[in-house]
Amino acid sequence: MDAVIFLGENKIEVRRVPDPVPGPDEVVIRVKASGMCGSDLHHLHSPLRADDAQVIEGHEPSGVVESVGTTVRPAEAQVGDRVMVHHYDGCRACRYCRSGWTQYCPNGRVVYGGLNGDGGHADFMKVPAHTLIKLPDSLSFKTGAAISCGTGTAFAAIKRIGLTATDTVAIFGQGPVGLSATLLAKAFGARVIAVDIDPARLEMAKSFGADFVVDPAEVDAVDAVRALSSTGEGADKSIECSANALVRQDAVRSIRQWGTACMVGVFGPLEISSDELIHLHKTIVGSLTFSKNLQEECASFVAERGLDIEALFTDEFRISDAERAYDLFDRREIGKGVFVFD
Known part of the structure; x- marks a missing residue:
């Protein structure tokens, strides 16, 4: 699959990488929309990253469950589910993880899409099943992407x-x-x-x-x-x-x-x-981002009131346009961009 990698020092590479395979408690989603966020620019302008520190960018993904691991329960995820991702993982046992505020885990936090976990600027994304939040049927994938960070x-x-x-x-x-x-x-x-x-x-x-x-x-x-x-x-x-x-x-x-x-x-x-x-x-x-519960509550609120969150996006791009998209975004020549997939 094609994936957007930030190398640091304003360098971007669209790299061909193997499709992910889920572990026992993981799922792979087929990404349908992955939003561009202002915080991405901090990763873009960071010092040059070593090879083992390079990850797939994108922490505003939504899509459809493509495959599930052997221990994932149907209540957690099934193939075909429309989902968003709460883009954090942790020890899953501390009080922060158990309350849905995984981003504060003191025992090995993972942030998908820019810090230390592969994100959604790719055809597929692999995450633990517990990070998934169902996307209401009335909401578009672009709306789901927005709720997964900025709107949430x-x-x-x-x-x-x-x-x-x-x-x-x-x-x-x-x-x-x-x-x-x-x-x-x-x-x-x-x-x-x-x-x-x-x-x-x-x-x-x-x-x-x-x-x-x-x-x-x-x-x-x-x-x-x-x-x-x-x-x-x-x-x-x-x-x-x-x-x-x-x-x-x-x-x-x-x-x-x-x-x-x-x-x-x-x-x-x-x-x-x-x-x-x-x-x-x-x-x-x-207030820093949101808990898993708040992300789900936000999606329900938007769906129930029919809010046009998709209007936030001013520009759509394909993964192959990543370098140009972030150049325009960095120079503030576009508003909020989103990568879309077939």
């Missing part, structure tokens, strides 16, 4: 802050995660303020249901969010998806006294004045 991450952040229909939420950064948060927050019934400096992204946010959009290149974002809040004191909640240190400050400053800000964008510093945090009784929380 947004859903987990919304649950983390306990968003309700009475809340006004400011969502900073309208990339794929932020746009997902905008769409989902509207489905939760909240009043949404979308913040970004890219006019095209703000237009997408409007189409996804944002009640207001704010361009910090034109106005002070904090003042604008406060002015748009019902009391003038700020939003009830905020979600920060850019990983920009100054934007993180704005996400905290723009919420009212007793408000909650959720940090989703990874990497970089977070520096907040004690006046904001302590004197105004604000709460700051972090």
Whole structure:
């Protein structure tokens, strides 16, 4: 099969590799869609990788079960099942693994698609059966790919802050995660303020249901969010998806006294004045991806409400186009891309 390998130092290779064969507790899925994620660029720009550290990229896969191992129970997976992958494995015995938060396993964590396990940018992907989550029949494989990372991450952040229909939420950064948060927050019934400096992204946010959009290149974002809040004191909640240190400050400053800000964008510093945090009784929380249970809950939520998650994707590619696709993605000449398969 053909597979996308990141060699480090911005080098990509589409390599011919053997088709995977499942072990006793594993399955092989025929990949139907595999999304491109902003975190892929960290792997792309990493130092040159040794041969034994090179893995197949892609941690947003969905597809159909092609074959199952000898000990996989029918309740776990059967040939023909439409599935997503919770792209982590661990010891399967610690409290994190047993609660579905496998990414926090302290006893040998595996991250499929970029860190230390082969991912979904290939015709087939081999994973432990317990990582599979059924994809509702009403959802496309591209929607499943989105839920497997960016949209699932947004859903987990919304649950983390306990968003309700009475809340006004400011969502900073309208990339794929932020746009997902905008769409989902509207489905939760909240009043949404979308913040970004890219006019095209703000237009997408409007189409996804944002009640207001704010361009910090034109106005002070904090003042604008406060002015748009019902009391003038700020939003009830905020979600920060850019990983920009100054934007993180704005996400905290723009919420009212007793408000909650959720940090989703990874990497970089977070520096907040004690006046904001302590004197105004604000709460700051972090949210990293999602548990297996939350991924399943997100898929059910999207299916039940008929949300158009597939609209997040602006470009489709074949595996043979991987080098060009990531070049365009890295230079921000496309939005969210996805590899599709026959």
